[in-house]
Amino acid sequence: MNVQESLALPRARDTIGRITPYVPGKSIEEVAAEYGVRDVVKLASNENPLGPSPRALEAVRNGAGEIFRYPDGASGELIALLAERLDVPQDHLVVGNGSDEVIKLLAEAYLEPGDEVIYADPTFSEYAYVARLMGAAEIPVPLDGEWVHDLEAMLSKVTDRTKLVFICNPNNPTGTIVSHERLERFLAALPPQAIMVCDEAYVEYVDDASFPDSLGWVREGKPVVVLRTFSKVYGLAGLRIGYGIAPPYLIENIRRVKEPFNVNRLAQAAACEALRDEEHVGRSVRLNAEERERLRQRLETLGCTVTPSQANFLWVDLGRDCRPVLEALLQRGVIIRGGDAFGQPHHVRITIGKKDENDKLLRNLEQVLL
Numbered sequence: 001m002n003v004q005e006s007l008a009l010p011r012a013r014d015t016i017g018r019i020t021p022y023v024p025g026k027s028i029e030e031v032a033a034e035y036g037v038r039d040v041v042k043l044a045s046n047e048n049p050l051g052p053s054p055r056a057l058e059a060v061r062n063g064a065g066e067i068f069r070y071p072d073g074a075s076g077e078l079i080a081l082l083a084e085r086l087d088v089p090q091d092h093l094v095v096g097n098g099s100d101e102v103i104k105l106l107a108e109a110y111l112e113p114g115d116e117v118i119y120a121d122p123t124f125s126e127y128a129y130v131a132r133l134m135g136a137a138e139i140p141v142p143l144d145g146e147w148v149h150d151l152e153a154m155l156s157k158v159t160d161r162t163k164l165v166f167i168c169n170p171n172n173p174t175g176t177i178v179s180h181e182r183l184e185r186f187l188a189a190l191p192p193q194a195i196m197v198c199d200e201a202y203v204e205y206v207d208d209a210s211f212p213d214s215l216g217w218v219r220e221g222k223p224v225v226v227l228r229t230f231s232k233v234y235g236l237a238g239l240r241i242g243y244g245i246a247p248p249y250l251i252e253n254i255r256r257v258k259e260p261f262n263v264n265r266l267a268q269a270a271a272c273e274a275l276r277d278e279e280h281v282g283r284s285v286r287l288n289a290e291e292r293e294r295l296r297q298r299l300e301t302l303g304c305t306v307t308p309s310q311a312n313f314l315w316v317d318l319g320r321d322c323r324p325v326l327e328a329l330l331q332r333g334v335i336i337r338g339g340d341a342f343g344q345p346h347h348v349r350i351t352i353g354k355k356d357e358n359d360k361l362l363r364n365l366e367q368v369l370l
Contacts, residue, residue, distance in 0.1 A: 015135045022125065025337055026330070037333035041360050043351040044337040045237070046172070046202070046313050050284050050354070052235035053277035056270040060239075063269045071265040078272050082243060085275065086215060091248045094255055097262050099201060099229040099242030102254070104130050106164065106225060106244070109253040110195065111136045115163040120149050122173060122342035124199060127166040136163070147174040147307045147315060151186045158190065165190065168199045169214075170206060173342050173349040175309025179210040187222060195250065197225045201242075202311035204233040204281060205288055211310070221247045230267075232312060233284050234274040239267040288312045291352045298362050299350075302369055313351045315339075318369070322348050325368055332364040 025044040032040050075095035083090045096102035103126050111117070113135035119127040121140035131138045139157050144150040149167060158165070170177050178186075187196050198214040217224040229242035241263055244254065274280070296306045296314060305317035318325055322338045322345055329336060339347025350361065 013135075015132055018132050019129065022129075023341075026335055028335070031330055031333065031335055035331050035333070037331070039360075040333040040335065041353065041357045042335045043353050043357060043361055044335045044349075046232060046311070046349075046351050047237055048233055048235035048284050048312070049352070049357060050235065050280070050287065052270065053274045053280040055273040055277045055280075056234070056236065059269040059273040060266045063266050067265060069265065070261050071263060071268055073260045073262075075263055075268055078243075078268050078275075081272055081275050082245075086245060088215065088219060088245055089248075092218060092245055092251060093243060094246075094251050094258065095241065095243045095263050095268075096258070097242075097267075098231060098240040099199070099227045099244070100126055101240075101262060102225075102227055102242060102244040103127070103197075103199075104133070105254045105257050106195075106197065107131070107134050107136075108257040110163055112163075114161060116157075116159060116161045117164045117166070118154055118157055118162060119166040120154070120168065120171060122344060123166070123168045124172045127164075127168075131164075137161070143171070143174065143176075146176065147171075148176045149178045151178065151182055155186060155189055158194065160191065160193070162191065162194045164195050164197055166197045166199060168201075169212065170200075170202045170309070170311040172201070172311070173313070173337070173339070173347075174307055174315040175202075175311040175313055176307060176315075177206065177208060177211055177310045180212040181210070183212045183214075184217075187217065187224065190223075192223070195223045195225060197227065199227045201227065201229045201232055203228060204285060205312050206310045207289065208310055215245060218245050218247060221249075223247070223250065225250060230271045230274060233281055234271070235284070236267065236270055236274060239264070239270055241267040241271050287354070288352050291355060291358055295350070295352060295358050295362070299365075302362075302366055304369075313349050316348050316350055318346055318348060321345055325365075328368045329361075329364055332367075334361050334364050336361070 028040045107130035111134035115136040117131035118139040141154045225246040231237035307315040337349040
């Protein structure tokens with residue numbers, strides 16, 4: 001008889017049994033140890049290959065001696081900088097322990113058991129997670145044939161129980177976007193109780209002029225939450241800091257469920273300096289644009305089908321099961337993300353790296369595929 005059979009243990013909420021813990025991809029250290037390879041290249045987590053701004057690193061070094069003090073619970077300096085940069089009042093902003101936390105706070109503030117959460121499929125897994133956590137109904141809607149949000153199909157799923165509608169734009173893992181015109185019509189058709197959440201984690205990489213002005217809807221007081229992060233172009237993924245922009249009537253409720261000191265001192269200091277270092281951001285964006293196009297062309301010469309991307313990654317159809325390809329690349333010291341994690345076993349998601357990193361991927365992928 002095991003412990004659970006012999007003891008009356010505390011019972012978790014029913015929804016907990018439906019949640020599968022997130023499984024990240026292998027780290028550089030894991031691959032090096034498991035496969036005995038050196039010079040491992042990680043192109044799996046959509047990180048900035050240039051790393052953070054030197055100014056952000058300096059802010060972390062300078063602030064290390066103050067970590068015995070609690071951080072600013074209101075993230076006041078960062079919110080002031082963001083408000084000025086984004087041209088929104090400070091009461092339109094909330095800072096979180098990554099934008100993941102803001103998604104969870106939004107769910108805690110607004111979802112009741114039986115409410116409905118609509119999102120694309122495949123997309124960022126956090127949306128399904130927070131729906132399950134709060135006992136809400138998950139309503140995934142397949143992307144269209146071009147791997148773009150099918151807004152008409154999503155709208156057909158909306159009911160009087162719909163509370164949150166997530167639009168990952170650009171979408172993870174496909175890199176595709178929804179245009180301003182299409183999304184504006186979609187927003188106008190939503191019922192009054194529904195909140196549209198525009199997750200723009202990769203917005204800095206977008207160069208398509210049709211991309212939505214989501215902050216304009218926020219300034220107009222529409223029920224829209226815009227999510228952004230310092231994990232991608234700003235290179236602060238390890239410090240976990242992101243933010244949400246929304247009308248005050250939404251932000252006020254999100255702040256009610258936020259922990260008092262949810263973002264640490266070093267993350268706040270680094271984010272402020274990262275935001276000020278526009279040169280580093282520009283350099284990161286230019287590298288990504290150049291290498292994204294070069295990598296796309298080379299992958300197509302290898303017989304892959306590459307979805308046009310507005311992000312810092314590519315969604316690639318290998319035309320075969322991705323698992324043997326992933327394993328062969330790991331043995332060669334290259335980490336990419338399998339599409340099977342998104343229910344697409346013939347696809348992979350490849351983060352845009354530096355030129356030498358992308359070259360190593362291409363050399364080894366050619367050996368594996370041809």
